[in-house]
């Protein structure tokens with residue numbers, strides 16, 4: 001079965017670990033790594049004859065329109081990761097509409113086309129409190145959302161003061177929502193009575209490759225393609241230090257950055273991957 005591979009194109013200083021220590025006004029002054037890292041990913045994918053969906057942050061697309069064009073020219077799908085990497089539930093609907101429109105404009109300007117099918121929120125921040133974002137996506141012509149990490153109820157985890165993910169009662173697989181928008185959730189594995197976000201980010205860096213492959217095989221055995229995700233900064237062990245970053249956040253963020261590229265190669269060598277728009281072509285063709 002062909003699985004979906006997605007890359008959230010952002011700088012290392014946009015990552016969750018640093019969101020509360022790096023001010024937006026500082027972004028422009030920090031050394032940028034996204035262009036070189038994304039190009040390394042493009043070369044790696046080309047080596048394996050694999051194409052993916054790149055959810056590009058508008059802030060990055062504005063500064064590096066040529067990078068967006070390189071991604072598209074290599075046959076990959078370009079989607080939106082929003083503009084300023086703001087969690088959905090920390091925005092008002094009006095703020096999100098502005099952020100989304102600005103990101104779409106930057107990508108469309110870079111590509112010279114109107115077609116941007118997909119959106120992924122920073123931090124998989126689609127929760128019980130931010131479901132209004134789906135209406136905003138629809139209103140802006142987006143066809144699918146991949147911002148859900150179905151690991152539980154968004155409200156419950158907020159009570160514990162942690163980063164929130166999940167929507168109460170949401171399923172683990174592709175679902176058509178009211179109004180025709182599709183939801184393609186990040187893959188989870190059902191184990192010990194709960195859903196584990198095994199197929200990307202810190203989990204992909206933490207688990208040995210065989211465990212990730214076994215998780216994908218389990219999801220495929222359920223008759224569903226897996227949706228795997230990673231970031232360009234995850235293959236960059238040379239990442240510059242981020243000022244004021246708390247030690248624990250830094251350790252978690254930097255875990256196994258020196259091993260991820262080899263793991264990705266291993267993953268691509270033993271499975272077939274493609275962009276979401278192709279893996280879910282049949283769903284998206286439904287009217």
Ligand SMILES: [Zn+2]
Pocket residue numbers: 008010014015081085121122123
């Ligand atoms: Zn992100």
